[in-house]
Amino acid sequence: MIKITLPDGSVREYPKGVTGLEIAENISPRLAKEVLSISVNEEVWDLTRAIDFDAKIKLHKFEEEEGKHAFWHSSAHVMAEAIESLFPGTKFGIGPAVENGFYYDIELPNGRVLSENDFEAINKKMMEICQQNNKIVRKEVGKEEAINYFKQKNDEYKLELISELEDGTISLYSQGNFVDLCRGPHLPSTGYIKAIKVLSLAGAYWRGDETRKQLTRVYGISFPKQKMLEEYLLMLEEAKKRDHRKIGKELELFHFSPKVGLGMALWLPQGTLLREKLESWLTEELKKRDYEMVKTPHIGHIDLYKTSGHYEKYGKDSFQPIQTPAEGEAFMLKPMNCPHHVEIYKSRQFSYRDLPYRIAEFGTVYRYEQHGELHGLTRVRCFTQDDAHVFCRPDQVKDEFKKIIELVLYVFKSLNFNDFKSQISLRDPNDKTKYIGSEENWEKAEKAIQEAATEMGLNPTIELGEAAFYGPKLDFIVKDALGRNWQLGTIQVDYNLPERFELEYKGSDNEMHRPIMIHRAIFGSMERFVAVLIEHTAGKFPIWLTPKQFVVLPISEKYNDYAKKVVNLLKKYDIRGEIDDRNEKIGRKIRDNELKRIPYLLIVGEKEEAEETVSVRKQGHGDLGSMAVEKFAEFINDEIKKYFNN
């Protein structure tokens, strides 16, 4: 008998060779139906693998990473089996589970190329294999046996992989007629997969190496329930509908013109209004928190970036220096605001009493991103950071972090980003040599960040070795309405620039000391933030942010004058909107303005004009009845206040 310890600490005895599936059945038949893989002493195993020793175990369902992973990994094998049976002689690269589904890199025989027209046949075949409910069997083999098998299959990709493995650690998994080199773990049988579908194709270099052959990467998704697949496909469609590029066009927020330049957004009037609202709101919040606003030029002398190190880092792969008529003089488009802000610090002398010194700027920077990297507003070549730098003493780092975290949380809450994670990136404890700055300062800062995060109620994950060479950092990753992750806020300690620019302050000991510089951004960049906001809200922005808060719809042209009066009156209350005075019926005007995601439609006709009221229609809620214009103004302003009071 062996002792099996469950996650709750309870211990059960089982005969030697018991499997995860048997344990699950013993606990509850219902659990046995849902469980997909098992952790045995922290190692994830197949449910059907025999356990021969005392162990701590944990059973994993689809909801857990470990369960999903096994599920999708087996799905990749099913897809491979389907492709092999449809296209005998196909060679297989790697086929792992990924964040959303799985893929397999393949090479079809005789130079045939897979196309979307083949999807249906593959889907059908995959379902067949799943319905056969074939057992998935693990077999540990010697290296030679593995080599022989794939030699006979003539699969040079698998052979290359095997050649790098150590004898005695090689396992094969088989199901039906398909055998694959694989570490596992896998599902007990293919019948667990109730819904499976090929999603897309892409090219991918063998082993990510562009000098090597390009294989076809086939992406797929699968679920234990048909309904889950339907929901997932619906989510994908919803994501497409919410694509910020599409909504940006529909709402006339921004535009890209190849003539102006790739990756350079032109902000249209509506988009500019939205962006300005965000900027002025954040500016007010910064001022409340003792930041001072600064402005710096879009270019800087090349020597500035040589001192900062950015020339070395960005020089070759960036926009090239701008020459002037003067001999040997050159400027660079600024890739970062930091060096400019450092020079602002240097413009005066600092005592320890003057710190922290906080300066902020909506600073536009230019980076020559690779052509293929460009994507809508999320990856551009010219963008505006909501940048700020805090210069402080080492003993102030923790407090400053707490203050910045407070601001980040405030911003997230105000914009309804309620689901987010935080991540602290620290040094690699095994290789501390690649980091700049003193051991003492690093330790202090790493400790300060962790304490600040905990004290502010965050529950950050800690990533060792993820810190930049110049300092540790804290990042915020928000989940949008569709569950997608976006990295927005970042707070970074920097020991590098103060050193390079020889920044100083006079301490209480009358000696000169080096300040610590903290970089931070809340939005990240205005471009990316607006994109995330669009996708999060599907273009239905909060009332205080939205470019047009209302549109007045006259029942007929006879009431256009009254409509104009309403617009002007509301303007006095700082409520923005316009008239739809087209020669159309009211139904038409309602439809068009609903589609433009206008939060409030104010319908005016004979009755409203006589009573000096508007008939209010709220987006998504329909008719709210009529009210006096002033009352509506109050109503909106109350709604806006609610945003900031709770």
Added chain:
RNA sequence: GCCAAUGUAGCUCAGAGGUAGAGCACUUCCUUGGUAAGGAAGAGGUCAUGGGUUCAAUUCCCAUCAUUGGCUCCA
């Protein structure tokens, strides 16, 4: 930058080796209306750009440019 797909009216997209079509938007006219599409007429395109094949190319081929998806997930 590399691979693939795509590029036709302001937008969304059909189409075919014989120099173009729809819907929406736009202009004009009719209609003056009560909570998600009123009617009619009109205007609008070197079919991304440059080559090639052909009697004939927007359509086929090549190149360029742009857009999109991927190139990070390691059996």
